[in-house]
Amino acid sequence: xxxxxxxxxxxxxxxxxxxxxxxxxxxxxxxxxxxxxxxxxxxxxxxxxxxxxxxxxxxxxxxxxxxxxxxxxxxxxxxxxxxxxxxxxxxxxxxxxxxxxxxxxxxxxxxxxxxxxxxxxxxxxxxxxxxxxxxxxxxxxxxxxxxxxxxxxxxxxxxxxxxxxxxxxxxxxxxxxxxxxxxxxxxxxxxxxxxxxxxxxxxxxxxxxxxxxxxxxxxxxxxxxxxxxxxxxxxxxxxxxxxxxxxxxxxxxxxxxxxxxxxxxxxxxxxxxxxxxxxxxxxxxxxxxxxxxxxxxxxxxxxxxxxxxxxxxxxxxxxxxxxxxxxxxxxxxxxxxxxxxxxxxxxxxxxxxxxxxxxxxxxxxxxxxxxxxxxxxxxxxxxxxxxxxxxxxxxxxxxxxxxxxxxxxxxxxxxxxxxxxxxxxxxxxxxxxxxxxxxxxxxxxxxxxxxxxxxxxxxxxxxxxxxxxxxxxxxxxxxxxxxxxxxxxxxxxxxxxxxxxxxxxxxxxxxxxxxxxxxxxxxxxxxxxxxxxxxxxxxxxxxxxxxxxxxxxxxxxxxxxxxxxxxxxxxxxxxxxxxxxxxxxxxxxxxxxxxx
Numbered sequence: 401x402x403x404x405x406x407x408x409x410x411x412x413x414x415x416x417x418x419x420x421x422x423x424x425x426x427x428x429x430x431x432x433x434x435x436x437x438x439x440x441x442x443x444x445x446x447x448x449x450x451x452x453x454x455x456x457x458x459x460x461x462x463x464x465x466x467x468x469x470x471x472x473x474x475x476x477x478x479x480x481x482x483x484x485x486x487x488x489x490x491x492x493x494x495x496x497x498x499x500x501x502x503x504x505x506x507x508x509x510x511x512x513x514x515x516x517x518x519x520x521x522x523x524x525x526x527x528x529x530x531x532x533x534x535x536x537x538x539x540x541x542x543x544x545x546x547x548x549x550x551x552x553x554x555x556x557x558x559x560x561x562x563x564x565x566x567x568x569x570x571x572x573x574x575x576x577x578x579x580x581x582x583x584x585x586x587x588x589x590x591x592x593x594x595x596x597x598x599x600x601x602x603x604x605x606x607x608x609x610x611x612x613x614x615x616x617x618x619x620x621x622x623x624x625x626x627x628x629x630x631x632x633x634x635x636x637x638x639x640x641x642x643x644x645x646x647x648x649x650x651x652x653x654x655x656x657x658x659x660x661x662x663x664x665x666x667x668x669x670x671x672x673x674x675x676x677x678x679x680x681x682x683x684x685x686x687x688x689x690x691x692x693x694x695x696x697x698x699x700x701x702x703x704x705x706x707x708x709x710x711x712x713x714x715x716x717x718x719x720x721x722x723x724x725x726x727x728x729x730x731x732x733x734x735x736x737x738x739x740x741x742x743x744x745x746x747x748x749x750x751x752x753x754x755x756x757x758x759x760x761x762x763x764x765x766x767x768x769x770x771x772x773x774x775x776x777x778x779x780x781x782x783x784x785x786x787x788x789x790x791x792x793x794x795x796x797x798x799x800x801x802x803x804x805x806x807x808x809x810x811x812x813x814x815x816x817x818x819x820x821x822x823x824x825x826x827x828x829x830x831x832x833x834x835x836x837x838x839x840x841x842x843x844x845x846x847x848x849x850x851x852x853x854x855x856x857x858x859x860x861x862x863x864x865x866x867x868x869x870x871x872x873x874x875x876x877x878x879x880x881x882x883x884x885x886x887x888x889x890x891x892x893x894x895x896x897x898x899x900x901x902x903x904x905x906x907x908x909x910x911x912x913x914x915x916x917x918x919x920x921x922x923x924x925x926x927x928x929x930x931x932x933x934x935x936x937x938x939x940x941x942x943x944x945x946x947x948x949x950x951x952x953x954x955x956x957x958x959x960x961x962x963x964x965x966x967x968x969x970x971x972x973x974x975x976x977x978x979x980x981x982x983x984x985x986x987x988x989x990x991x992x993x994x995x996x
Contacts, residue, residue: 403482411544419507420540422499424458425510427454437605438549445545454466464495465485502530506527510536512536518668553605553631555604558601567600569644585620592605593873595614597692613628624646625646626652661680697878698896706800706871707800707921709800709801710800715943718744724747738776740792756797758796759804767909767912768782769789772913790811791915793806793915797875808914821906824859826961827961837894838936841894842894851884859906861904867881869901901919918941918942923939946991969992976988
C-alpha cells in the first residue's frame with residue numbers, strides 16, 4: 401500500500417468488517433502532544449498530509465481532511481490524487497459539523513489513545529441529536545499499517561542542577577497544595593512537558609521537544625512515574641529518588657488507574673480516554689488545567705536569566721549564519737532552501753549547551769514563504785536566486801532555554817511592494833512589543849493591539865499572533881496564546897514571567913510571505929509598581945538578532961517606531977558585538993546601523 405488511495409481503501413474495508421460508518425483520525429497521541437512520535441502519526445501515514453495539525457474523517461463514500469489556514473496550500477498539494485477532500489478550518493465549520501451530518505444512528509470510531517476526554521465529549525455532543533454512536537475501544541490502524549513504527553526508546557537524562565532553580569521535590573509540594581485546594585486525593589498527568597518540568601528530567605522521544613513518554617500519578621504520600629525503565633541511567637534514577645518519585649513500567653498506568661479510589665484530578669483536554677477506560681465508577685473526577693501547566697508558564701528569575709544567555713548564544717550563531725549566507729550570495733554560489741537548515745544547524749552546534757533545533761526549520765523563498773508552515777524537502781524545494789524575499793523561521797533547544805525566531809531578508813533588489821508589506825508587519829510587531837497591559841488580562845485580547853496597524857491597511861493574517869514558549873521544553877507552550885480565535889478562560893491570564901512570541905505576518909499567495917518574530921517575557925512595570933487600577937506588565941524582548949533595515953520604508957513609520965528599531969538594534973549590538981568577530985561582527989555592525 402504505497403499510496404494514500406490504497407491505504408484509504410484498506411481502512412474502509414476494515415471499517416466495513418467492524419461495521420463502522422465513519423472513522424476519525426486526529427493529530428494526537430495518549431499524551432495529547434502537538435508533535436507526535438511516529439507510532440501515532442496515522443493521519444500523516446494514511447493521507448500523505450504531514451502538517452503538524454489536521455483531522456481526518458473517513459466514511460464509505462467520502463474522506464475529508466480538516467486543516468487551518470497555515471496548511472491550506474500544503475494540504476491541497478499533498479492530498480492531490482488521494483481522494484481526500486481538504487476542508488478549510490476557520491471558515492465557520494469544523495469536523496464536528498461533519499460528524500453531526502452523519503446518518504442517524506451511525507457508528508463513529510476513533511482510537512482511544514488519540515482521543516482526549518474533552519474531545520470525546522465534543523463528539524458525543526455533536527452527534528447527540530441524531531443518536532450517533534461513538535466507539536473508542538480499538539484502533540483500526542493496527543490492522544492496515546503493517547510496518548507501524550515502535551514506541552521510541554531514547555534515553556532520559558537529568559536536566560542539570562546548573563539550569564534548574566527549583567527541585568522536583570519542591571515542585572511536587574506546589575502541585576500537592578493545588579490538589580488539596582481541589583479536594584483531590586490523586587492527580588494523573590499525561591502531558592509530557594508537564595512531566596519533564598516536574599521531574600527536572602529530559603528526553604528525546606519526540607522530535608524537537610526534550611520530553612519522554614510517561615505518565616505521572618501523584619498522591620499525598622507518593623508519586624509514581626510510568627515510563628520505560630530501560631531509558632533511565634543511574635543519574636536519572638538518582639534524580640527520581642531524590643524527589644521521592646518511584647519508577648514503574650509505562651504500560652502499568654492502566655492497572656494503577658484501575659486501582660484508584662476517592663477523587664482524581666485530571667486535565668480533560670490532556671488526558672486520553674484510553675488512560676481512563678478502567679477507572680472505577682466510584683472515583684470522583686476533579687477537572688482542571690494541570691497545575692504544572694500554570695506553574696511552568698511563569699518562569700523564575702533564574703530561568704529568565706538562563707534564557708537570556710541562551711538567546712545571546714543563539715544570536716551569536718545567527719550572526720555567523722547570516723554573514724555566511726550573504727557572502728555566499730555575493731560570491732554567486734548556488735544556495736537552495738535546503739541549505740538554510742544545514743547552515744543554521746552548523747552555527748548553532750558551535751554554541752554552548754545546544755541540544756537540537758526546537759522545530760523543523762521553515763525556509764521559504766518568494767512564493768514558498770507565503771506558506772506559514774512550509775517545509776522544503778529534497779523532492780520539492782526552490783533555489784535562492786534572483787530578486788525576492790527569503791523567510792526563515794527557526795529555533796534551538798539549549799539546556800538553558802528554548803529559542804524561536806523569524807526573520808525575512810531580501811535577495812537581490814527588493815521592490816517597493818516588498819518594503820511596504822514588510823513595514824506593515826514591522827509596525828504591527830512594534831505596536832504589541834511596546835504595549836503595557838493590566839496583569840491578568842486575557843492573552844487573546846492583546847491580539848487586536850498587534851493587528852491594528854495591519855487592519856488599518858486592510859491586511860490581516862490567518863494564524864495567531866503569539867504562543868507561549870517553554871524553558872528547555874516545548875517551543876509551543878500554554879496556557880497563554882495571543883489569538884482572537886482562542887477562547888478566553890480563567891487560565892488565559894497574562895502573568896509575570898511568561899515567555900511568549902510576537903509574530904505577525906502578511907502573506908501574498910504565489911508571491912511572498914513576511915513574518916517578524918521575537919520572543920518576549922512579561923515583566924512588571926516598575927514606575928509606579930502599582931496604581932489604583934492595579935499592577936501592569938510590559939514586554940521585554942529576549943531575542944537578539946537584527947531586523948533587516950533594507951526592507952523598511954521609513955516614510956511609512958512614525959518617529960517612535962524608528963526609535964524603537966534603533967533602540968532594539970543598539971541593544972542587540974551591545975549584547976552580541978563583544979562575542980563576535982570577523983565577518984559575523986562586520987555583518988552585525990552593518991545590520992544594526994541606526995535608521996535616520
